[in-house]
Amino acid sequence: MTITALGLSATRSGRTILHPTDVDIKPGERVGLVGASGSGKSTLGHELIDTLRAKGQNVAHVPQSPDEALDPLRSMAFHWKEAVQALGLFPNAARQQALFSALRIEGGNLKKRPWEWSRGMQQRFVIAMALIETPDFLVMDEPTSALDPVVAADTMDLLDRTLAGRSTALLLITHDLGLAARRVNRLLIMDAGRVVEDAPTDQFLAAPQTQAAQALCAHRNWLELPC
Amino acid sequence: MLSVNRISVRRAQEMTLQDISLTLAPCNTLAVVGESGAGKSTLISTILGLVPCASGQVTWQDAPVRQCRPALVMQEPRSAFNPRLSLYHSVSEPLNAVGKEMDQHRLDRLCKRLEIPRDLLWRRPTEVSIGQAQRVGILRALIGEPPLVLFDEPLSALDAVTQKHTARLIADLQSSEGFAALIVTHDLGYAAAFADDIAVLRAGRIEEVTPAQNFVERPQSDYGHQLREAAFTLGALEHVG
Numbered sequence: 001m002t003i004t005a006l007g008l009s010a011t012r013s014g015r016t017i018l019h020p021t022d023v024d025i026k027p028g029e030r031v032g033l034v035g036a037s038g039s040g041k042s043t044l045g046h047e048l049i050d051t052l053r054a055k056g057q058n059v060a061h062v063p064q065s066p067d068e069a070l071d072p073l074r075s076m077a078f079h080w081k082e083a084v085q086a087l088g089l090f091p092n093a094a095r096q097q098a099l100f101s102a103l104r105i106e107g108g109n110l111k112k113r114p115w116e117w118s119r120g121m122q123q124r125f126v127i128a129m130a131l132i133e134t135p136d137f138l139v140m141d142e143p144t145s146a147l148d149p150v151v152a153a154d155t156m157d158l159l160d161r162t163l164a165g166r167s168t169a170l171l172l173i174t175h176d177l178g179l180a181a182r183r184v185n186r187l188l189i190m191d192a193g194r195v196v197e198d199a200p201t202d203q204f205l206a207a208p209q210t211q212a213a214q215a216l217c218a219h220r221n222w223l224e225l226p227c
Numbered sequence: 228m229l230s231v232n233r234i235s236v237r238r239a240q241e242m243t244l245q246d247i248s249l250t251l252a253p254c255n256t257l258a259v260v261g262e263s264g265a266g267k268s269t270l271i272s273t274i275l276g277l278v279p280c281a282s283g284q285v286t287w288q289d290a291p292v293r294q295c296r297p298a299l300v301m302q303e304p305r306s307a308f309n310p311r312l313s314l315y316h317s318v319s320e321p322l323n324a325v326g327k328e329m330d331q332h333r334l335d336r337l338c339k340r341l342e343i344p345r346d347l348l349w350r351r352p353t354e355v356s357i358g359q360a361q362r363v364g365i366l367r368a369l370i371g372e373p374p375l376v377l378f379d380e381p382l383s384a385l386d387a388v389t390q391k392h393t394a395r396l397i398a399d400l401q402s403s404e405g406f407a408a409l410i411v412t413h414d415l416g417y418a419a420a421f422a423d424d425i426a427v428l429r430a431g432r433i434e435e436v437t438p439a440q441n442f443v444e445r446p447q448s449d450y451g452h453q454l455r456e457a458a459f460t461l462g463a464l465e466h467v468g
Contacts, residue, residue, distance in 0.1 A: 036386045036388060036389070037356070037358070037385070037386040037389070118263065120263055144461070148262045148263050148413060149415060149454055149457040149458060149461060150262065150450075150454060151262075152457065152461055153456065153461055154457075156461070157460065175386035175388075176386075176387045176462070177387060178387065178461070178462030179461050179462045180462075181462060182460070182461075182462045215388050216387070219387055219388040219390075219391045220387070220462070221416070221463070221464070222391070222414075222416030222419060222420040222464065223416070223419060223420050223443075223464065225391055225420070
């Protein structure tokens, strides 16, 4: 199913933080939404999710902080059960086990509450919830920010394997162009509440047009920083 | 020279650091990398004297390290400051603690180097951006001219462009101010680009200490290899190796 939303916008305290924006993503497409802190990436992600869900589309969301997804008063087992039921599925212990071991959280005690797990484990639990079945659209907001590099790399590889051959469209929201460029085939660049560039990854990296995009490109790699 | 000599630290019946030895020469940079829970933050607390050693000692130029008043730059820039005080008050604190007056010329010079408008210092920590707050955190660390500065994940709260800009500011100040920097970080790209040596800490033990350039080409330990591969996968070391 194509992901289409027109005229998404947002204001806070009278200030426009997201100018009217159209989004169009094809089934199976991998799109990166990249920009500096405060450029409006997460706001666009939230507006898009709300609009699509209102239209009845199956959207999975991995928020930037696991706190947004997990109730501190409920056990991890409760969260899992609720997520499975919300999708109208029967519990599938084998699928659960496969996801947990791929994300290296099989040792986590499901009777515990979120705050009794480490941040990294909470984040991977939320990613596992998003991958219980194949959503039309998966939005991941800085999915690796709470993870060790080794675990983060494993998680991104798992995501690639899980999505391979599926029709799920992916929106990867990140400040890190180096991370996004390796994972997506199309990039949307945000600056001051607007999408200022929209191009295939290769084309974008070869010739970024705007100042914001050129800064992102020049600072994408630690060992090749501009003078 | 900072000399961490065979320290072990016990916390709640568990050994969180075991037999750690490290050295760091004046003006040099040592990056400590490792997974969450490896003991990186405990190492910083121990060097600062906030956590007692079960055995071993930490010295700077052969005297107990506390005498050199090492400074700390924290991970979360905004919560590193008292929210009820202006940034100027917080920046003055390390000087007040030793009964010194603020040297306005030094403050002006550091503000200029760190790209901090002087007016900004009269704001509270919640009234500035995270990137600005972290630059003020660096200002506070350097104001008392410490010979040793500890950085606990100094860039992890910043976005990718601001991270690299801030890393360059730290490195430029290090060459003019001449402090030794011990940087705890998850980010092997940062360590490889800016440190002289990289130490890998895992489960409370040092797995290897390797010159940064050699580390990128050939880490010595298994976990060092895993970190290097992860840095490639995550795009932090794209064009090297």
